[in-house]
Amino acid sequence: MYDFAYQKPSSLADAVKALSADPDAKALAGGMTLIPVLKQRLNKPSLLVDLAKLGLVGITVSGNTVTIAGMTTHGAVAADAGLKSKIPSLSEMASFIGDEAVRHRGTIGGSLANNDPAADYPAAVLALDATIKTDRRSIKGDDFFQGMFTTTLEQGELITAVEFPAPEKGAYEKFRNPASRYAIVGVYVAKTAGGVRVAVTGAGQGGVFRHTAMEQALSANFSPDAIANITTPVDGLNSDIHASAEYRAHLVGVMAKRAVARAY
Amino acid sequence: MPFEGIGAAVRRKEDARFLSGRGNYTDDINRPGQLHAFVRRSDRPHARIGRIDTEQAAKAPGVVAVFTGADMAADNVGGLPCGWQIHNKDGSPMKEPPHPVIAVDKVRHVGDPVAVVVAETKQAAKDAAELIEIDYQELPAVASVRDAIAPGASLVHDDAPGNICYDWHIGDKALVDAAFAKAAKVVKLELTNNRLIPNAMEPRAAVGDFDPHGGDFTLYTTSQNPHVIRLLMGAFVLHIPENKLRVVAPDVGGGFGSKIYHYAEEAIVTWAAGKVRRPVKWTAERNESFMSDAHGRDHDTMAEMALDADGNFLALRVSTLANMGGYLSTFAPCIPTYLYATLLAGVYKTPVIYCEVKAVFTNTVPVDAYRGAGRPEATFLLERLVDACARDTGMDRVAIRRKNFIPADAFPYQTPVALQYDSGDYQATLDACLKAADYAGFEARRAAAAAKGKLRGIGISTYLEACGIAPSAVVGSLGARAGLYEVANIKVHPTGSVSVYTGTHSHGQGHETTLAQLVTDQLGVPFDQVEVVHGDTGKIPFGMGTYGSRSLAVGGTAMVKAMDKIIAKGKKIAAHLMEASVEDIEFKDGQFSVAGTDKSKTLTDISLAAYVPHNYPIEELEPGLDETAFYDPKNFTFPGGCHVAEVEIDKDTGVAEVVNFVAVDDVGRVINPMIVEGQVQGGVAQGIGQALLENAVYDEGGQLLSGSFMDYSMPRANDLPMIKVGTETTLCTHNPLGVKGCGEVGAIGSPPAVINAVIDALKDYGVRHIDMPASPQKLWSIIRSGTPRMAAE
Incomplete structure (x- = not known):
C-alpha cells in the first residue's frame, strides 16, 4: 500500500471534521474491503480515519425496531439474542457474510457505505425497509443506494446506526460465487406491514435493486408458486466468467422462491 | 520400544514445528x-x-x-x-x-x-x-492453442513458425489405422483438460x-x-x-x-x-x-477408441494440442509427451496405441508439471473415453473395464507405448473400491435423491500412473538433460543416533517422519533418534529433489542402499569385537549377533567403536560409520487403483456436490498409513477442485481473468466430502522396499471419477461429455436445454 496518515478520533464530530476537510481522506470501518484495495495499491488515500473509537457499537431492541450501531460487526449482529428474536433472518444473513475473520472485523456501516454490488447488507436494508441514521440525517433505504459503490452519503457523512423494523417474516437466500463466496445472486424476501419487499443483490449492474414484479405477486399470495412464472429481465444484470446475465436472472427466481418458502 | 517402523501410523515429526508457527520458511x-x-x-x-x-x-x-x-x-x-x-x-x-x-x-x-x-x-x-x-x-496476442495454431496467428517467438514448439508422436500409426479400419465400433471424444494455477x-x-x-x-x-x-x-x-x-x-x-x-x-x-x-x-x-508460477494442464484433445463387437479395445488414437505458454519452463516439454502419451494404455490391454502431440506457444504463463503432470491428462482422457465406449456400445461401465483390464497374471506387462509395468491387480482395487463405495446399493440412493429433487450419479475411474521417473540412461535417450537417480548419506553418530541426508525434499509430504521410519525399521534405531535433513546443497552430497512421487521409491531406496553399507561395515566391526567370522554375524533389530551363540553387540556399541577405534580392525577398515549411496532405478513404479465418486446435482441451480468419495489405491508397500491417507485425501481434494471448481481463464487478448482468489476457485473443506481411502497392495518388484508412491494418485484418479458421476447424474439429459470444471452455470445450461428422456425410452 501507499503511505497514508492515520487518525483514530474519539468523537464523532472529530471524525466528521477530519473526513470533511480532506476529499482524499477515507473512513476505516472494519476495512474488509478497503485494506485489500490499499494493499493492491488501487486506492491512495491521504488519510485513514479509523472509526473504531467512536463508540458506535451495539444493538438495541425497542418495540418492533432493532437498531444496530454503525460499527457493529457482522459477528456481533449474528450473535445478538435480541435481534435474533425479532429478525432471525437478518441474524442468519450476518452469520453467512464472508468468513469468520471477516465477520469479526467487518461492520454494518462499512458494508453499507461501500455498497459493493455483491454485498449482503444492502439487500437486507432494502427488503426490510430500514432507515440509515447518519451524523446529520435519516435516509430511507430506498433512497440510500445510488448504483454500485455509490450512495447518497456526502463527503464526511458517517453512518451512526441502522434501524430495522421487524418484518412479519423474512429470509435471505444467497448463491455464492465459488471463488470469492460473495453473492452471485442474493435475494432477501420480507413480508412487512407495508407489503412484501424483495431485494436482489449480486445480480444487478447498478447494485442492489427491488424486484417489484415479485413484490406485487407475493403481496397478493405469499407463496413460491406466486412467483414461479415471473422472469427477471436480463437487461442490466451482471455477467462474468462465473455467471452470465441469463444464469443470474434464473438464479434470482430460484433464490426468491427458496426465500419465500423458508421465510420465518 | 513402540512400533515405529514400516507400516506404523506414526504422527508426523514436523507437524509440531509447523502447527506452532516455528517453521523456518524462506x-x-x-x-x-x-x-x-x-x-x-x-x-x-x-x-x-x-x-x-x-x-x-x-x-x-x-x-x-x-x-x-x-x-x-x-x-x-x-x-x-x-x-x-x-x-x-x-x-x-x-x-x-x-x-x-x-x-x-x-x-x-x-x-x-x-x-x-x-x-x-x-x-x-x-x-x-x-x-x-x-x-x-x-x-496481437494468442492465449489458446486453437488461436495460436490458426493460420496467420501472431507469433510468440519469431523463430517458431505457427507457434509450434514441437510436433511429436509415439506408437505405430499404421497398425493403429489398420485396427480402426476393421473395428466394429469407433468411439470418439473431444475434450479439454482445464488449465490450473497451483x-x-x-x-x-x-x-x-x-x-x-x-x-x-x-x-x-x-x-x-x-x-x-x-x-x-x-x-x-x-x-x-x-x-x-x-x-x-x-x-x-x-x-x-x-x-x-x-x-x-x-x-x-x-x-x-x-x-x-x-x-x-x-x-x-x-x-x-x-x-x-508455472501453470498446469491445458490440453485440447481428440481421442478415439476402436472396439470389436464384444467390446474389446482394439486400438487407441489420440491427437493433443498442449499449451506451453510464452516460454519453455524447466521440464515443460516432457509433460505432454513422456509423462502423458506413455500412460495412454492405462490399466487396459489395448494392443496398439498412437498419439501425436503438438506443443504450442501462447501468450500465457508457462505451463509445466503440476501434481500428476501428464498422468491426470492421460487418465481423464482414458477414463472419460472408456465411459463413452460403455455408453455408445450399451455395455456396463464396470463390465467394459473388467473385460479390458490387463490381467493380474500378465506382469511384467509391456504396453504399446514404451512402458513396462512391473506389478498390479486392477480387478482387486476395483472390487475393493466398489465394495467400500456400496456400488451395488447405488440405485436406491439415486432414487432417494430423486425423491428430494436431486440428480444423483456415480462415477468410476480405474487408473494407473507412473512414478519415480527413471532410469537415467533411458530418460537421457528420450531427451532429459539430467539424471534421475537419488542420493542418501546416512551418518550413524558415535552414540548411536542417526542423521539422514537425503537429496529429496519435503514440502508437506512428511519425509522427516516416513524416512525416519525406514531407519527405525532397518537399523533398529528409535524413531526419535533419527533426524532427516534435506534441502541444503551445503549439507547433502547431491540429489534430484522431490516430484513425480519419487521420494520413497528412489530416495528411500538410496537410503536402503546406504543402510546396507552401514550394516555391512557394522558386521565387520562386530566380527572383530566378538572375535567371530564376518559370515557368522547376523544383524536384526539393531543387534549384531554371532549366529548360534548368545554373543551380541548393539548398533551403538559398533558406532562407538567406529568413532573411538581403540579396539578396531584399523588395518582393514576405515573408522567412522557414515555411508552414502547413489541409486538409479531400473524402471518407473506403477501405482494404480480405483476411485468412485458420487455426486448430487441441484436441478434448479446446477450445483454439483460430491457426496461420497472412495479411493482404493495400490501404492505398493505402505510405510506410514496415516501419511498415505493424508496424501491421497489431499490429492483427491485437488482433483475435485479441478473437476468442479478450478479454472485459469484467459480472455482472447491474453489477459488473465482468474488472476486472484476472487475469481480462481480453490477447493475448500466444505466443498469436499469425507474422502475414504483404502489400499490394496502389490509390491513393486524392482526396489527393495516394494514401494510405488502415493503423492499424486489422488489428483490423477479422481477428476474423471467426478465427471463420470456428473454425466451419470445427467444421463436423462442427453449429455455425452462435460469438460472441467463442471461449474454450476455449465450444468444448469445442460439441464435447461436437455429434454429429460422418458423412463421407457
Missing part, C-alpha cells in the same frame, strides 16, 4: 544488511519493448539499484534453461527459444519480468518500480547472499530440488561453479510441482546480491504467484 530468513527486490512485470500479454526509462526510479528514496534485461545481458547472464529436449516426428529438435531472466526485446505474457528495483525496503522498491517508464508497442499456500520467495571475502553465493529459495537449481542457475544462467554456490530450500509450504522449476527471481536475487554486494530478498505477492 521469507523468515533475513540476512544482515538485506535489501529487497521488487519485479516490475508486464501488464501486456504481448508487446515489443521500446525504451525503458529507469532514471526516476533510480533516484527514488531508498533505491540502491534498478536492473533491466539489458543489464543482465551486458553481464553475460544466460537465459533460463530447459531441462528436456523433445524431437519432432521428423527427428529434428523442438524449437527452444531463449528465455531471458528479464525480458529484453519482447514481453510474452502478463507477468513477464521487465525490470527489477533493489531498495532498502520492499515498500521503497515497489514505489520506485511504478516510476519506471516502459514504451510498449503492443502486438497456488501453494506459501508464495515463492528467494534470498540471494554474496560473501565478498570468499566470493561465495548462497541462494535461499522455495524449491523442491535445490541441487537442480544450483546446477541450472550456476551452470547456465550465472556461470557460478558449484563450489561457489550453495542453494538452501528450507521449510517449503507446498509445491505440487510449481516449485521444481528454476525461476527468474532466483537468478535475479543471486545476481543482484553480487552486483550490490548485499543480500537481496524477493517474496511473491499472491497476484504475482498467479502470473508467474
